[in-house]
Amino acid sequence: MALLMRTGDLTLDAPAVTPTSRTHAARTVEAVKVYSSGPASVRALDGVSVGFDRGCFTAIMGPSGSGKSTLLHCLAGLDTLTSGRTYVGDVDLGALGDKALTRLRRDRLGFIFQAFNLLPTLTAAENITLPLALAGRRPDPDWYDTVIDVVGLRTRLGHRSAELSGGQQQRVAAARALVSRPEIIFADEPTGSLDSKAGAELLSFMRRAVDVFGQTIVMVTHDPIAASYADRIVFLADGRVVGEMHDPTVARAVDHMKHLGD
DSSP, rough: EEEEEETTTEEEEEOOOOOOTEEEEEEEEEEEEEEEEEEGGGEEEEEEEEEEETOEEEEEOOTTTHHHHHHHHHHSSSOOEEEEEEEEEEEEEEGOOHHHHHHHHHHHEEEESSSSSOTTTSSHHHHHHHHHTTOOOOHHHHHHHHHHHTTOOOTTTOGGGSSOOOHHHHHHHHHHHHHHHEEEEEEESSTTSSSSHHHHHHHHHHHHHHHHHHHOEEEEEOHHHHHHTTSSSEETTTTTTEEEEOOOOOOHHHHHHTTOOO
8 A cells, every 4th residue: 555755746656654534535545446357357446545635626637547437436435346445534435335325425425527417307496406305405595695606507597407508507517516515526527528618617616616615626537727726636547546746737737647648
């Protein structure tokens, strides 16, 4: 098991120190994920120990097949590990049954995916509050108003999905992720289906959610422009953490990705 020692902007393997729940909103310890078995097996994660700081915007980057989406899905309890541990705070996800895991995802996590996953028969307002409604809860009115104003949807709340642009639909999805005040928002290629203007709007919103609300965001992206909005990039290759970068810029992210073979 290895942690990472910072050298300039990047980090190198160093003697291990297990991530802890005191500073990390989510973490993995020796995470291994193997798909299939025998000669056709794929080791998507290969002993990953990494923590994600509270109140921080972290991007995960790596070449195709590096394990970045698998890591995010295991962190979010959407997939299970073959071995190792995944924690949200001090909760070991592997120790939870299906119902408890569903409650944890509903009550403590938020999700933004490339597909907006909005229900077309519902208005923007109804889509935003849907997870809370399913949990039998109502949004805090002041917090709801704050989120709506931050994402700039005040005049579009009564519109259904087909009446919204792609950028507006993704902002609805982002507001839905934030309105329950989750401990962590997991975002998997959230700008992948957006044009550059809409993508920049969403990323600016996510950046503000961290800076103003103290939100924790973990985002998988292949885009160095998107990653430059983060506080930190964790780089994966062949299912392993191979480095990290703090206060990234587009140029430095591009340069490092070239060395990973992307």
